[in-house]
Amino acid sequence: MQIAPHSHAGGHPPATRRLRPALFQGLTTPEMRLVRRVFTEDLYDDAEAVPRDPARAPFVGLLLDGCLREDAVLQGGERLFALTFPGETLSPLGPRRRRGRLSAIGAVQLLTCDRDGFERIAQEVPRLRLNLLGLVQEHLTEAQRWQVLLGRKSASERVASMLNWFHARQGAPAELHLPVTRTELGQMAGLTMETVSRQVRALEKAGVIDLPLPSRVRVIDPGALHSLSGDAQPQRLH
Amino acid sequence: MQIAPHSHAGGHPPATRRLRPALFQGLTTPEMRLVRRVFTEDLYDDAEAVPRDPARAPFVGLLLDGCLREDAVLQGGERLFALTFPGETLSPLGPRRRRGRLSAIGAVQLLTCDRDGFERIAQEVPRLRLNLLGLVQEHLTEAQRWQVLLGRKSASERVASMLNWFHARQGAPAELHLPVTRTELGQMAGLTMETVSRQVRALEKAGVIDLPLPSRVRVIDPGALHSLSGDAQPQRLH
DNA sequence: CGATAGTTTGACTTCTATCAAGGCATGTGG
DNA sequence: CCACATGCCTTGATAGAAGTCAAACTATCG
Known part of the structure; x- marks a missing residue:
């Protein structure tokens, strides 16, 4: 693996201090x-x-x-x-x-x-x-x-969910760090590397995220990420 | 639901006594x-x-x-x-x-x-x-x-796995009891009712199980069930 | 400036969901 | 006892989503 080592220099601040582990x-x-x-x-x-x-x-x-x-x-x-x-x-x-x-x-x-x-x-x-x-x-x-x-989510929902969870678990930083390859994201989500890539790209094109590097994800619209994850309440139509 | 109530009468013996829960x-x-x-x-x-x-x-x-x-x-x-x-x-x-x-x-x-x-x-x-x-x-x-x-199994592997697990967990009786509908099996395995039905039927046609009733499964070939589950060691080819 | 590891994109195939019709037990009322 | 209604299961035809295969692209490192 050739992923850049984790570093705080110039990156996101250490996750917002939790109340208490x-x-x-x-x-x-x-x-x-x-x-x-x-x-x-x-x-x-x-x-x-x-x-x-x-x-x-x-x-x-x-x-x-x-x-x-x-x-x-x-x-x-x-x-x-x-x-x-x-x-x-x-x-x-x-x-x-x-x-x-x-x-x-x-x-x-x-x-x-x-x-x-x-x-x-x-x-x-x-x-x-x-x-x-x-x-x-x-x-x-x-x-x-x-x-x-x-069990129940589509590929796009899986990818949105995963990014959304990681984002939340890292303390909702401006820039989320994906410390693994597309292949490995796919292993966790039950998808192929190609499908992960396509869905991540789709989120970028939709303006929900920005991808300065494949392993760096700037979350532009956290609300959209959540609603695309399929965990949101089903929207009332009127 | 219209599933016949669980009964021991004429059925399998109570699960083989475990060592100790x-x-x-x-x-x-x-x-x-x-x-x-x-x-x-x-x-x-x-x-x-x-x-x-x-x-x-x-x-x-x-x-x-x-x-x-x-x-x-x-x-x-x-x-x-x-x-x-x-x-x-x-x-x-x-x-x-x-x-x-x-x-x-x-x-x-x-x-x-x-x-x-x-x-x-x-x-x-x-x-x-x-x-x-x-x-x-x-x-x-x-x-x-x-x-x-x-995450990783095909529909046929999922159904075989599920039957195999339930069979083992019920103490490997001659006749396994499926106390839920096809729809509900599908909910657990991430499949539709139709796909579950097709795969169960395929196992029957392959001679691995017998289906006197949809909710009663006679396991004819437990070994095959296990190898079809995808959990078995990958077979050496020579 | 390659070389390498990872990513992206496209074309094609396969699998499973969906939609729809019919089948089989079980239970109820005539 | 039979007809029929109900709930679930099965089977078929079709469409759509994701997997596969292959080629090009990009960052990083020596």
Whole structure:
């Protein structure tokens, strides 16, 4: 892959600070201090793999900077399955997902905690357990959103949805960063590279987005993007 | 709907007893006794709804008999989203899924526990918390399996996969029970009713299954069903 | 200034949705 | 007990959307 590495220089500002990452929601300041002592900051270079074996994989993780990609291995081929953007979390892995590969896109800064550390801290901050459950549920919700996309949407709706989601998840910056190839966008959306390209281009021609580079998307009309995504309420006709 | 109610009379035997439902895995006999005291058995009639509001919804549930259907509400229409078969579990709901509807297909027997009860018992049997997490992860795995189906499979593979999964999940009985219409199978697989019908018929003509009734499927060649599902290892050609 | 990896565009094919008609069970009323 | 109404399933003809194949284009890097 030859995608330009993620960089803040001259680009969008770091995603608008979220209230509080879901994992740490509802914690008091002294509790946060305790928690900080258990979590460690890991750094990864572009394309470096995050460990997935039970011994070394992070039990939970909070992505501070950069992007992560998850590739699923299925009958021979690898396919891009999911992207993680700053502010989002890694939840503990089920048995199936351990087969896949998780790797950095650009320079990645990850706040992680192992299982024992989590158990220890959860004794003192029981709220953490609840948050962890909510986290996994959120991933489930996300998966079901993709299910709707893949099951019922047309190619143009899929592409609009995907851009719209990524835009929102990156904190609605002026310029959205697509850190993967058209082929990989297609793998996530269940489309071919050519169809993705055609639909992205169509959005550009419609004036909804601008494409200074294939991987840089300036969102001109977020409202149109949303209504083209098929998630909007069906328009009343009068 | 006019589907014949679920019945064991003259049908397949109750699903081969699983080792132990995932929720109770690794519990000792005395622990199981404690647990049994906290869980209650709820009965539902055909088409009856399982409560979903936070106050009355089961926090976790284990389906003992019958089937459950989960319908998602999205921009106007309702669509069948998922089926639950005996031995499978209901996990606590994320915010999004509360919008949907969960209802009984046939006579349903459900072993449930509310949130407070779960918290209490989890103090004494910490393993339960781990199992709960595993449960939600299993649902996530399942959702991702559907993502692959919807994203990359052809109509014939989708139908073969679906039948194959349902067959396995019902405990591989001689005669598999499809408790929903072709339209609803289509909603789950991202296909139209007509396409589902054609593909099911094609499997019948190929001798892989037999269809004494549209909702009764006798699986003649489980191996073929699996290889037609597209999940099988790609065949070596020599 | 190539060379490489990715993207775009076009022509053509294939697959599945759509529209429409008929078929088969099940349940109801005469 | 039979006719018929209903709901679902099946089958066929057709059109449209997306996949495939192939060629040209563009950015980036050495």
